[in-house]
Amino acid sequence: MKDPRFEQLADVLVRHSTRLQPGENILIDATDIPAPLTIAIVRAVQKAGGNPMVNTGQSAVTRALFHGATEDMMKLNGDVRLYQMQKAQAYIAVRGADNSAELSDVPGDKMKLYTKHWMHPVHMEHRVKKTKWVVLRYPSPSMAQEAKMSTEAFEDFYFDVCTFDYGRMEEAVKPLVERMQRTDMVRIVGPGTELSFSIKDIGVVPCFGERNIPDGECFTAPVKDSVNGILQYNTPTIEHGVTHENVRLVLKDGKIVEATGSETAKLNEVLDTDEGARYIGEWSLGYNPYIMNPMKDILFDEKIAGSFHFTPGQAYEEADNGNRSEVHWDMVCIQRPEYGGGEIFFDGELIRKDGLFVPEALQGLNPDRLKGV
Numbered sequence: 139m140k141d142p143r144f145e146q147l148a149d150v151l152v153r154h155s156t157r158l159q160p161g162e163n164i165l166i167d168a169t170d171i172p173a174p175l176t177i178a179i180v181r182a183v184q185k186a187g188g189n190p191m192v193n194t195g196q197s198a199v200t201r202a203l204f205h206g207a208t209e210d211m212m213k214l215n216g217d218v219r220l221y222q223m224q225k226a227q228a229y230i231a232v233r234g235a236d237n238s239a240e241l242s243d244v245p246g247d248k249m250k251l252y253t254k255h256w257m258h259p260v261h262m263e264h265r266v267k268k269t270k271w272v273v274l275r276y277p278s279p280s281m282a283q284e285a286k287m288s289t290e291a292f293e294d295f296y297f298d299v300c301t302f303d304y305g306r307m308e309e310a311v312k313p314l315v316e317r318m319q320r321t322d323m324v325r326i327v328g329p330g331t332e333l334s335f336s337i338k339d340i341g342v343v344p345c346f347g348e349r350n351i352p353d354g355e356c357f358t359a360p361v362k363d364s365v366n367g368i369l370q371y372n373t374p375t376i377e378h379g380v381t382h383e384n385v386r387l388v389l390k391d392g393k394i395v396e397a398t399g400s401e402t403a404k405l406n407e408v409l410d411t412d413e414g415a416r417y418i419g420e421w422s423l424g425y426n427p428y429i430m431n432p433m434k435d436i437l438f439d440e441k442i443a444g445s446f447h448f449t450p451g452q453a454y455e456e457a458d459n460g461n462r463s464e465v466h467w468d469m470v471c472i473q474r475p476e477y478g479g480g481e482i483f484f485d486g487e488l489i490r491k492d493g494l495f496v497p498e499a500l501q502g503l504n505p506d507r508l509k510g511v
Contacts, residue, residue: 143297144175147351148182150301155272155348156228160187165226169195170234171276179230191222197240204244209251216256223260229269234276238284238434242379246407249378253411253464262466267455274300274351275437285433299428304347306510307354310502311344314356314423317500318342321484324360324421326446328473328480330370330386333448335360337421341457354426354441359459360418363392369448372477373432373439373470380404381434385469387450392417394450409450414463419453422446423482423490424470427505436468443505444474444493446482 152158164183168176176194183190203215223229241249265271275281282292322338337358347353371385382405388396394416399405409415426441433439440447451465473480474493482490489496494504501507 140178141174143301144178145182146301147175147297148178150304150347151179151230151272151274151351152182152186152188154304155351156230156270157348158183158186158188158228158270161189162227163189163191163225164228164230165222166190166192167195167229167231167233168192169200169232170197170236170278171232175232175276179232188228191226193222197235197237201240201244204241204248204252207248207251209255212248212251213255216260219256219260220264223264223269226269229265229271231271231273232276233273234278236278236280238280238376239379239381244379246378246404250411250464258464262452262464270348272347272349272351273437275435281433281435284435285431295428299352299426302347302352302426302428304353307508308344308346310508311346311356311425313499314495314503315342315344317484317489317497318356318358323485325483325486326369326480327483328370328471329372329478331368331471331480333365333367333369333389335366335418335421336364337361340459343454343456350437350441352426352429352438352441354429354443355422355424355447357420357422357454358457359420359453359461360392362417362459362461365389365392365418369471371448371469371471373442373445373472374434375436375439375467375469376434377404377408377467387448389418408465408467411465412463414461415451415465415467417450417461417463418448419451419459419461419463419466420447420449420457420468422449422468425503425505425508427508430474430505432470432472436470439470440468442470442472444477444490445470445472447471 277293277296282289326333342358344356369387383400385399424441424445447468447470451463453461479492
């Protein structure tokens with residue numbers, strides 16, 4: 139039986155997110171999702187005149203693959219996926235997960251092989267830089283549980299937020315882009331946080347459904363050696379299947395010189411992947427009006443209204459501070475009052491207080507205004 143919500147979501151992905159044109163090739167990665175949604179995406183691609191390629195997978199199978207991986211095996215798989223990606227002008231990934239910790243017991247050395255030979259060359263170096271792409275999750279009981287919602291209620295929330303009018307968001311973010319483009323120094327204060335850095339002459343990228351669904355962020359990057367201070371995150375974050383809480387970073391001249399949290403050893407293991415992993419590759423403000431609380435899924439959490447994320451590792455080409463790494467780890471801090479509040483200043487001007495934009499020109503990004511209430 140067809141679910142009309144599948145058809146609507148597929149239309150958003152093909153028509154808005156990837157803006158697929160007749161004759162273009164598109165690679166679809168579908169992991170742990172029901173076949174009817176994959177079929178709906180394939181049919182939407184065909185309706186647009188595109189040429190679909192499809193990979194379907196299961197995260198439990200991926201775990202088995204990684205557990206027994208050798209360097210040759212990981213390189214072989216990475217080479218095959220890179221070949222596919224090089225044939226595509228567009229990319230859609232829909233990722234479900236019956237168990238968000240499925241990869242948590244894969245040894246660290248195996249995950250490093252994956253990052254080096256698969257994730258980095260295929261996704262960070264080719265997909266991100268050379269294709270039109272969008273990545274999204276699929277609602278599962280595991281995600282509903284993390285969001286503290288029933289499965290049915292979470293599915294309703296998911297389809298509402300994923301089919302939001304992203305055209306409205308595209309207009310509302312324009313004043314923020316202009317303001318960030320003329321900003322030099324940023325200062326962030328909050329519980330356990332006193333941080334400053336420059337974003338002068340770094341690109342600014344608004345996000346409104348063309349890269350992620352759901353969406354709602356505007357990102358740049360700090361000048362690489364300009365970051366100084368302490369940052370206390372207040373949102374759980376998952377990396378390689380391991381949940382990290384209460385992450386605290388101390389930065390000096392751009393470098394993370396101290397990192398602690400609920401899994402301090404594993405945290406530092408990731409940050410020691412390479413030299414660039416201890417520098418920051420992205421800073422972004424989140425403002426999706428329907429995403430209010432963390433659910434340990436970064437595609438949702440980094441868009442939380444009143445949040446920002448500060449990302450150790452690789453910088454994006456569109457907002458490039460020169461940092462290079464096999465790591466790109468988005469970690470989120472929420473500044474709404476119920477999470478402790480906080481303030482963000484641009485060149486000494488108060489821009490956001492307790493999660494709400496203060497200047498009139500930016501208030502269109504506050505939740506009630508963005509929802510049209």
